Amino acid sequence: MSQLLEVRALERTFRIGGNAFRKGRTLKAVNGVDLAVASGEILGIVGESGCGKSTLAKMMLGLLEPTGGEILLEGAPLAAMSRLDRARRMQPIFQDPYSSLNPRQSIADIVSLPLRVHRIGAAAEQKRKVLEALDLVGLARRYAGSYPNQLSGGQRQRVAIARALVMRPSLVICDEPTSALDVSVQSQILNLLLDLRRELGVTYILISHNLAVVEHLATRVAVMYLGRIVEDSDTESLFRAPKHPYTRALLDSVLTPEPGRGIPDAQLGVAYPNPIDPPAGCTFHPRCRHALPRCRVDAPLPVREAGGLVECHLYGGPSA
Amino acid sequence: MRRVTLSVERGETLCIVGESGCGKSLTALAIMGLLPRRTRRTASRLALDGIDLMAASDAELADLRGSRMAMIFQEPMTSLNPCYTVGNQMEEMLLRHRKASRREARDRAVQLLEKVGMTAAASRLQQYPHQLSGGLRQRVMIAMVMMCNPDLIIADEPTTALDVTIQAQILLLLAELRREFGMGLILITHDLGIVARIADRVAVMYAGQIVEEGTVAAVFRDPLHPYTRGLMNCIPVPGKVARGSRLGSIPGMVPSLIGTLSGCSFRERCDFRRPECEADIALTVATAGHARRCIL
Numbered sequence: 001m002s003q004l005l006e007v008r009a010l011e012r013t014f015r016i017g018g019n020a021f022r023k024g025r026t027l028k029a030v031n032g033v034d035l036a037v038a039s040g041e042i043l044g045i046v047g048e049s050g051c052g053k054s055t056l057a058k059m060m061l062g063l064l065e066p067t068g069g070e071i072l073l074e075g076a077p078l079a080a081m082s083r084l085d086r087a088r089r090m091q092p093i094f095q096d097p098y099s100s101l102n103p104r105q106s107i108a109d110i111v112s113l114p115l116r117v118h119r120i121g122a123a124a125e126q127k128r129k130v131l132e133a134l135d136l137v138g139l140a141r142r143y144a145g146s147y148p149n150q151l152s153g154g155q156r157q158r159v160a161i162a163r164a165l166v167m168r169p170s171l172v173i174c175d176e177p178t179s180a181l182d183v184s185v186q187s188q189i190l191n192l193l194l195d196l197r198r199e200l201g202v203t204y205i206l207i208s209h210n211l212a213v214v215e216h217l218a219t220r221v222a223v224m225y226l227g228r229i230v231e232d233s234d235t236e237s238l239f240r241a242p243k244h245p246y247t248r249a250l251l252d253s254v255l256t257p258e259p260g261r262g263i264p265d266a267q268l269g270v271a272y273p274n275p276i277d278p279p280a281g282c283t284f285h286p287r288c289r290h291a292l293p294r295c296r297v298d299a300p301l302p303v304r305e306a307g308g309l310v311e312c313h314l315y316g317g318p319s320a
Numbered sequence: 321m322r323r324v325t326l327s328v329e330r331g332e333t334l335c336i337v338g339e340s341g342c343g344k345s346l347t348a349l350a351i352m353g354l355l356p357r358r359t360r361r362t363a364s365r366l367a368l369d370g371i372d373l374m375a376a377s378d379a380e381l382a383d384l385r386g387s388r389m390a391m392i393f394q395e396p397m398t399s400l401n402p403c404y405t406v407g408n409q410m411e412e413m414l415l416r417h418r419k420a421s422r423r424e425a426r427d428r429a430v431q432l433l434e435k436v437g438m439t440a441a442a443s444r445l446q447q448y449p450h451q452l453s454g455g456l457r458q459r460v461m462i463a464m465v466m467m468c469n470p471d472l473i474i475a476d477e478p479t480t481a482l483d484v485t486i487q488a489q490i491l492l493l494l495a496e497l498r499r500e501f502g503m504g505l506i507l508i509t510h511d512l513g514i515v516a517r518i519a520d521r522v523a524v525m526y527a528g529q530i531v532e533e534g535t536v537a538a539v540f541r542d543p544l545h546p547y548t549r550g551l552m553n554c555i556p557v558p559g560k561v562a563r564g565s566r567l568g569s570i571p572g573m574v575p576s577l578i579g580t581l582s583g584c585s586f587r588e589r590c591d592f593r594r595p596e597c598e599a600d601i602a603l604t605v606a607t608a609g610h611a612r613r614c615i616l
Contacts, residue, residue: 048483050453152573182339183510187554187567194564209483212513216556216563239558253488255513256557259536261494263517268485272453 004074004171004203005060005090007035011068012055016276027276029055032069032228034302034309037220039170042197042204044218044235046211046250048272052227053207057175060205062086074170085116091164092143095176097156101148104251107134108144113166133162136199137192154185158192165196178213190217211254215239223247226275226283233308243310245288282313290314321346322581325603326471328504328521330606333495335536336508337514337551338525341574344508347525348474351506352391353381369471382559387417390465394477396457400449406433406460407445413467425467432463436493455486462493468500473498474506491518516540521609524548527585528577530603534610544612546584546590584614592616 010033018024029052037043045053058064058072062078071078073089091114094100101110108130115126131141137158148156157177164172175287177193178186180238190213196202208214214221215235222232231244242248268287273279279286285295295313302309303316310316321343328334336344350361353373366373366537368389376384377597385391393399401409410432411425420428426445434440436459449457458478465473475494479487498505507514515522515536522539524532524547532545543549553568561567572589575581586592587597597613 043491048485093487153533183512183551183554184339184570187556188569190556191569194566211484212556212558215558216561216567235563253484255484255488255491255511255517257512257516257540257552257555259516259540263495264488265492266485266488268489272455272483 002039002075003036004039004041004220005035005037005153005205006072007033007056007060007069008072009034009069010056010059010066012052012059012064013067025276028227028278029275030059033224033227033229035222035229036147037171037203037205040197040201041201041220042206044214044221045205045207045224046209046214046221047224048209050251050272050275051224052275053224054123054175056224057092057173057205057207061090061092061173087114087169088118088167089169090171090173091167091169093157093160093164093172093174093177096180097153097160097182098148100160101156103148105147106144106146107139107146107151109149110159111144111162111166113164118166118167120167124156129166130162136165136196137162150201152185153181157181157185157189161189161192165200165202165293168200169202171203171205175205175207176209177206179208179210193217211250212256223250226278228274228283228311229302229309230284230311231309233310237308243308243315244284244312245290245314246284249287252270321350324452324525324528324530326506326523326530328506330471330504331498331502332521333498333505333507333519335519335522335524336506336525337510337515339510339551339574341577342525343528344525345476346528348391348476348506348508351474352384352389353378354391373479383417386413386465386470387468388470388512389472389474390468390470392458392465392473392475392478394480396461397449398456399461400457402449404448405445406447406449406452410445410460410464410467413464417468428467429463432466433460435466435497436460436463437489454482455490458482458486459493460489462490462497470503470538470572472504472506474508476508477510478507480509480511487514494518512552524551527574527581529585529613531586531614532612533603538607538610541608544606544610544616545586545614546592546616547586548612550589580602 010030012030014029015024016026016027033056047053059066111127111130111133115129134141139155139158178189190276195265206217218235221238225246231247242251249268252264253266267289281297282295282300285291292313300311300313302311324347338344349355352536355361407429410429413609414420414428429445430441438444438459477489484553519536522536523530526547532548543552550570556567570589575585575588583599584597584601587593601613601615603611605611
C-alpha cells in the first residue's frame with residue numbers, strides 16, 4: 001500500500017504569555033510526531049484533551065503552519081502545495097455541525113461551494129453533483145433548498161459529509177465527527193462513514209476521545225500523550241494487548257455497557273500535566289504505575305516492531 | 321414531560337437515560353423546583369424524605385436546595401461563579417443553610433476538597449474557577465454540593481465534558497460518597513456505559529415519558545421496550561459487535577411534543593407497531609423490579 005499521508009518529525013510550538021518586552025514561555029503542542037496513513041486505512045488518533053490531537057489535525061489540513069518537520073500528501077510536501085490543491089485532495093469533517101455550516105446559506109449552496117471554488121463544471125453540472133452528493137449521504141434531495149436551522153443534528157452532519165465528499169478527496173480528516181450527536185444518530189453517521197469508505201475508497205483520519213467508536217471504525221490507532229505518539233499499532237493488537245501503560249490506562253477507563261463490572265480505577269492518580277511544564281524524562285512517568293528510575297531522566301525512544309511503535313522504557317531492551 | 325413516576329432510596333443510584341430532548345434534564349429541574357419560566361409543574365406527589373415539595377413555598381424550596389437536595393450540572397464552568405473564589409462559594413453553602421461560623425465552613429471546605437481527591441486543598445480555596453481544569457472544577461462542584469450533607473444529589477451529565485480517564489475518577493468518587501453518606505443519587509446521562517457501571521436502577525425516557533424502568537441487571541439482560549433495545553444496538557460494544565460491521569439504528573425522528581399527544585410516542589419508529597399502539601399505554605410490571613410501557 002502506498003502512503004497517502006506521511007508526517008515526519010512534526011512539531012508545533014506556541015508562545016504563551018509573552019509581549020513586546022518579555023519573551024513568553026513555549027508550549028510544545030506537537031513535539032516530534034511521525035505518522036503514516038496508507039490509502040484505504042482508517043487511522044484513529046486518541047488521547048485526552050490537551051494532548052495535541054487537534055493541533056495535529058489542523059497542521060495536516062494545512063490550517064496551521066508546523067514549526068518543524070514536514071507533511072507529505074501523496075508524496076508531495078504539503079507546504080509547497082497551493083490551498084486549492086490541498087483542498088482537492090483532503091477535506092475535514094468537524095465535531096459540531098451547528099457551527100460548521102453557514103446558517104445563511106442553503107444546503108445546495110453549502111455543498112456546492114467546493115465546486116464553485118474549484119470552478120468545476122457549469123451550473124447544471126454542479127447542481128447534478130450536489131444532488132448526487134446528497135444521495136450519497138442519504139439526505140433526501142428536497143433538502144437542497146433548506147437552511148441548516150431546518151435540519152436536525154444528524155442531518156447537518158450528513159450535509160457536512162456531503163460537502164467534504166463532493167470533490168471526491170482521497171483523504172477525509174474527521175475531528176470528533178459524532179461527539180455532538182445522540183447515540184442513535186451517532187450509529188447512523190458511523191454506518192455512513194463505513195459505507196462511503198467501501199463505495200468511494202476514501203481514507204479517513206478519525207480523531208476521537210470515544211474509544212469504542214475508534215475501536216469499531218479504525219484499522220490503525222495512534223495514541224497521543226503530551227504532543228507525542230506513544231503507541232501506534234493496528235487496532236486489533238492495540239485493543240487486545242496494549243503495550244504502553246498509558247494506553248492500558250485509557251482502555252481500562254472505558255465504560256462498556258456491562259452491568260456488574262463496577263467503575264474501573266485506572267489509577268492514573270495525578271492529573272494530566274500542564275503542557276507548558278512537561279515532566280522531565282518520559283512525560284508520562286508521574287502517572288505511571290510501572291515507572292523505572294530511568295523514566296525520570298531519559299525520554300524513551302520509539303521502539304518499532306512488526307508494523308507498530310511504542311515509546312516506553314519497558315520495551316526494547318536496555319540499550320534502546 | 322408526561323406523568324413521570326420516579327423514586328430513589330437512600331444509598332441508591334437511579335440513572336435516567338435518554339437522548340436529547342426526551343425530558344431528562346427537565347425532570348431534574350422539576351424535582352429541584354428550578355423549572356424555567358412559562359413551564360408548569362403538576363404532580364400528584366413530589367416529596368423528599370416525606371416533605372411535600374409541591375406544597376413548599378419558594379423560600380422553603382430555596383432552603384431545601386443545597387441543604388437537603390443538590391444538583392451537579394454538566395459544565396461546571398457555567399455553574400460556578402467566576403467572580404468568587406472556590407472557598408467563598410463553598411463556604412457560602414454552609415453559611416447560608418447551617419448555623420456555622422466562617423471558620424467551621426472553611427474547615428469543612430478543606431476537608432471535602434481533600435475527600436474529593438484534590439491536592440493542596442487549603443490553597444485551592446483561594447483559587448478562582450478559571451484557574452482549575454475541567455476535572456478539578458467538577459470535583460469542586462461535587463465537594464460543594466456535599467457541604468451540607470444533602471439527602472439527594474441530582475447529577476445531570478456530570479462527566480460528559482470530561483476525558484474518559486477523569487470520567488471514571490469522578491464516577492468512582494460519586495459512588496463512594498453515596499455509599500459513605502447514604503445519599504440518594506439521581507444521575508442523568510445518555511451514556512449506557514455509565515448506566516451499566518454505576519446505577520442500581522435505570523429509567524429509560526423517551527419523548528417525556530418513562531418507557532422502561534427496572535434494575536440495571538434486568539434491563540441490560542433483557543431490554544423489553546423496542547426503544548431500549550434500539551438504543552443498545554446503536555452502540556459499538558467491543559467483543560460483541562464485529563469491528564467495522566453495521567451498527568443498529570433507530571429510523572425516524574423523535575416526535576414533536578407540541579400539542580396533545582396520545583398513544584405510544586415511539587410507535588412511528590417502531591418495528592412492532594400494532595393498531596393497539598394508538599391508545600395510551602400504561603407502565604406495567606413485567607417481572608419483579610422491571611416495568612415497561614409497551615404492549616408487547
